[in-house]
Amino acid sequence: MSDTVDGRHHVSSFLMRESLVDKHVLRSTETSVVRMLPNAHVIKLGGRSILDAGRGVVYPLVGVLAQMLTEHKLILGTGGGARTRHVFSVGLDLGMPTGVLAQLAAADALGNAHILGALLAPYGVVAIPPEMFGHLLPLFVHAVPGVIFNGVPPYSIWEHPPAIGRIPPHRTDAGCFLLAECFGCKTLTLIKDVDGLYDRDPKLGAGAELIREISAAELERRDLATLPFDRVLLRLLGTARLLRSFQIVNGHKPELVAAAVNGEHVGTVIHA
Amino acid sequence: MQSDLLTDLGAAMLAGSLTDEVLMAQTDKTPPVRLLPDANVVKVGGQSFIDRGRAAVFPLIDEIVANLPHHKMIIGTGAGTRARHAYSVGLDLGMPTGVLSVLGTFVSMQNARMLHYLLAKHGIPFIEPAQFAQLPLYLSERRAAVFFGMPPYTFWQENPTIGRIPPHRTDTGAYLVSEVFAARSMIFVKDEDGLYTADPKKDKHARFIPKATVAEIEAMDLDDVVVERAVLEMLKNAEHRRSVQVINGLKPGQLTRALNGEHVGTVITADENA
Numbered sequence: 001m002s003d004t005v006d007g008r009h010h011v012s013s014f015l016m017r018e019s020l021v022d023k024h025v026l027r028s029t030e031t032s033v034v035r036m037l038p039n040a041h042v043i044k045l046g047g048r049s050i051l052d053a054g055r056g057v058v059y060p061l062v063g064v065l066a067q068m069l070t071e072h073k074l075i076l077g078t079g080g081g082a083r084t085r086h087v088f089s090v091g092l093d094l095g096m097p098t099g100v101l102a103q104l105a106a107a108d109a110l111g112n113a114h115i116l117g118a119l120l121a122p123y124g125v126v127a128i129p130p131e132m133f134g135h136l137l138p139l140f141v142h143a144v145p146g147v148i149f150n151g152v153p154p155y156s157i158w159e160h161p162p163a164i165g166r167i168p169p170h171r172t173d174a175g176c177f178l179l180a181e182c183f184g185c186k187t188l189t190l191i192k193d194v195d196g197l198y199d200r201d202p203k204l205g206a207g208a209e210l211i212r213e214i215s216a217a218e219l220e221r222r223d224l225a226t227l228p229f230d231r232v233l234l235r236l237l238g239t240a241r242l243l244r245s246f247q248i249v250n251g252h253k254p255e256l257v258a259a260a261v262n263g264e265h266v267g268t269v270i271h272a
Numbered sequence: 273m274q275s276d277l278l279t280d281l282g283a284a285m286l287a288g289s290l291t292d293e294v295l296m297a298q299t300d301k302t303p304p305v306r307l308l309p310d311a312n313v314v315k316v317g318g319q320s321f322i323d324r325g326r327a328a329v330f331p332l333i334d335e336i337v338a339n340l341p342h343h344k345m346i347i348g349t350g351a352g353t354r355a356r357h358a359y360s361v362g363l364d365l366g367m368p369t370g371v372l373s374v375l376g377t378f379v380s381m382q383n384a385r386m387l388h389y390l391l392a393k394h395g396i397p398f399i400e401p402a403q404f405a406q407l408p409l410y411l412s413e414r415r416a417a418v419f420f421g422m423p424p425y426t427f428w429q430e431n432p433t434i435g436r437i438p439p440h441r442t443d444t445g446a447y448l449v450s451e452v453f454a455a456r457s458m459i460f461v462k463d464e465d466g467l468y469t470a471d472p473k474k475d476k477h478a479r480f481i482p483k484a485t486v487a488e489i490e491a492m493d494l495d496d497v498v499v500e501r502a503v504l505e506m507l508k509n510a511e512h513r514r515s516v517q518v519i520n521g522l523k524p525g526q527l528t529r530a531l532n533g534e535h536v537g538t539v540i541t542a543d544e545n546a
Contacts, residue, residue, distance in 0.1 A: 006473070008323045008353065008463075015356035017319075019471060020437050022496040029359070029435035034366035082286055088299075089282025095305030097511065099452035131402075134427040153428035157404060158448045161509040165299035167290055170428075178428040182370030201289065226289040239431040241368070 033241050035184025040073040040141050041261050042180040042188045044151055044173060047081025049193035050251045051112045057252055061191070062119045064254040069123050069145035072261055075137070075185065076125070077151030077176040078116055080108030092166060102152075102159035102168035106130065109150035109172050117148050130154060137183065151175040173230035181236070181243040188243055189260045191251035192228050196268025201226045213269045229270075237272045245271035304511055306454035311344040311411055312531055313455045315421055315446035318352025320463040321521055322383045328522055332461065333390045335527050336416070340394065343531045344411045346455065348421035348446035349387055351379035359437055373422070373429035373438040380420040380442050388418040421446045443500040447507075447516060454512035459530045460499055461521035466538025467498045483539045485546075498538065507542040514546035515539055 010016045018025045043065075050057055068074060084105045091101050110130065117127035127148040128140060134154075140147045151172030162169045170178075173190055180188040197219075198208035216237040219227075228248055237244075249256045249267035256266040278286065281298055288295050314336070321328055336345065358375040367375075381400075388398035395414045399407060401424040410417040421442025432439040443460060450458035468478035469492070486504045489497065497504070498518050507514065519526045519537035529536045 007327070008319060009325055010319075010323065010353045011357040013353075013357040013360035015360050016353065017473075018356065019496045020356070020359075020441070021498075021500060022471070023434060024495060026432065026435035026437060029363050029437050031363050031436065032366055033368045033436070036368075085285040085290075086278070086282060089279055089285055092281065092299055092302055093279055095302055097304060097307070097452050097454070099448065100307075154424050154426065155428070156401065156424070157452045158401075158423035158425070158445060159452075160448070160506060161451060161511060162296070163509050164293055165296035166304075166511070167296055167299050171290065175428060178370070178430065181431070182368050182427040182429075184368070225292060225294070227291040228289075229291075231291045236430060239433055241431060241436075 033184070035242060036138060037073075037141055037183040037185050040075050040183065040185045042075045042077065042176050042185045043257065043261070044077045044176040044188070044190045045079065045112075045116065045251065046190070046192045047079025047084060047109065047112055047172070049079075050191055051078060051115060052081040053193065057193075058119070061251050061254040061257065062116075064258055065120065066123050068258050068261060069120075069125065073141050074125075074146035074261075075141070075179070076116060076146060076148045077172055077179070078109050078112040078148065079151060079172040080105050081112060083108040083111070088167060098161050098166050098168055099157035099159045101166065102170070103156040105168060105171070106150060106152040106156065109152045113148045113150045120146070120148065134179075153178055169230070169232045171230045174232050174236065177233050177236050177243065177246065180246075181240050184242040187261060187263070188246035189257065190229055190246060190248045191257055192248055193250065193252055194228055194248075195250045196248045197228055197270070199224065211268055212265070213271070215271055219270065233270070237270065240272055245269055300511065304454070306512065308344075308408065308411065308453035308455060311346050311453060311455050312457045312459060313346045313348065313446055313450035314459045314461060314527070315348040315443060316350065316383075316387065316521070317460070317462045318350030318355065318380065318383055318442065320350070321461060322349065322386070323352045324463070328463070329387075329390070331524055332521050332527065333387070335524065336391065337394055339528055339531055340415045343415070345416040345531075346407065346411070346449060346453075347387065347416060347418045348442060348449065349380050349383040349418070350421055350442040351376050352383065354382070355379040363436060369431045369436050369438050370425075370427035370429045372436065374426050376438055376441055377420065377422040377424070377426065380422045384418050384420040391416070391418065419449070423448060439500070440502050441500055444502040444506065447503045447513070450516075451506065451510050451513040457531070457533070458513050458516040459527065460516060460518045461527060462498060462518055463520065463522050464498060465520045466518040467540065469494065471496045481538055482535070483541070485541050485543055487543070489540065499540070504540070507540065510542055514542040
């Protein structure tokens with residue numbers, strides 16, 4: 001069991017004494033991965049695009065989600081929206097580093113998670129505190145129709161400094177993606193206020209063309225000025241083992257959300 | 273929310289996209305504040321150091337204690353051989369990277385607790401991520417705190433490009449603490465003098481590299497590097513902590529000299545200016 005030939009007390013394993021940085025060692029660690037929640041669907045509700053848009057947008061969507069909860073297990077993540085932009089603005093002005101901005105942003109999305117939780121409470125769906133969410137997720141998914149979390153990944157002050165500027169790169173789209181990948185969920189749907197990905201921002205003028213389906217690599221090559229999801233998702237798709245695509249749908253047409261979760265192609269599909 | 277209270281940048285962010293690189297380039301124009309500029313982050317290796325037991329750890333503890341009057345230290349811990357065992361079992365059983373990250377966290381936490389108990393009589397606390405808000409108080413009052421090096425990404429750990437081992441482990445977690453707090457130094461305490469052209473434990477012809485930029489290390493395309501590759505990636509984008517030093521903690525006095533700002537191991541810099 002134990003081995004101390006080099007002065008270090010080792011526990012016998014195939015990685016014993018190995019450097020976990022060594023490329024040859026790392027290649028040996030590629031094995032098949034289990035899916036922990038293969039029947040659950042992850043849905044991200046945009047902060048600014050959906051929740052900040054108010055009752056006219058949110059109520060019909062909640063109605064559709066309530067109907068979907070009778071058939072599907074849903075894991076709902078929320079964005080932070082306008083309040084996150086505001087706290088970024090104040091934080092940047094005060095000289096806060098990226099990690100602190102990431103730590104601050106978690107609160108806004110959590111507020112939105114609780115708003116959604118209040119609206120879905122009649123269906124047994126509530127917002128779960130982030131501290132216990134990950135470890136208890138399989139329990140929740142089996143016990144209730146769905147759960148809500150703030151889509152923020154728990155990077156906090158450990159957020160990576162971005163290549164450009166100071167805004168945290170792992171925001172709520174990334175948090176939902178990483179969760180769906182780790183738990184091997186069936187689909188990831190990002191609900192926004194546009195029909196999908198366009199070749200240029202459709203809010204900035206007419207003539208933008210909808211891209212129905214595209215690979216992450218092709219999208220990296222096209223280097224579009226803006227994307228309707230966290231840019232880091234392109235890189236995450238490249239290394240994903242279980243979640244090989246996600247779909248962007250327009251939450252202002254809530255029936256499309258149900259269609260997307262049923263496997264229909266109703267928005268833009270981005271695949272690995 | 274559109275109001276006079278928002279800066280121009282704030283108004284632009286409220287209306288615009290956080291994926292817009294032109295807008296993002298405006299977000300680091302305000303001068304950053306250095307939060308804990310006189311604290312040093314010291315990361316003690318798991319496999320390289322703590323797994324050696326008393327022979328290696330006790331003299332290092334003495335050296336840390338001797339430096340308390342002169343230097344503030346945020347002490348992070350590696351995981352080591354038990355993490356390798358957990359990763360081996362986990363890989364065989366098909367665990368995803370996020371679950372392996374949870375397992376690595378537990379091992380680095382065990383090591384942090386042991387270092388903490390060895391330092392307990394000096395009033396030095398162990399802090400978990402939720403307790404980092406108390407870190408400034410502990411540094412002012414006791415001049416050091418111990419934390420586990422693993423970043424708390426758990427199930428949200430990114431997949432690696434090759435294989436399935438979590439790419440952001442204890443070197444990365446400790447480094448990010450030094451970056452976010454704009455620490456005075458980032459010192460990795462290992463059992464080798466620093467970076468070599470190959471693993472000196474396996475290759476007798478390995479050549480020592482006293483100083484290198486990230487670009488130089490990447491150009492060498494080494495099979496093995498003395499710190500996690502993610503640290504090199506993060507260094508490139510860092511705003512504050514633009515260099516790190518890897519030292520041999522088995523040699524008495526090396527930590528003290530590194531804390532005093534001397535170059536005793538391998539200094540890795542983000543670029544030539546760092």
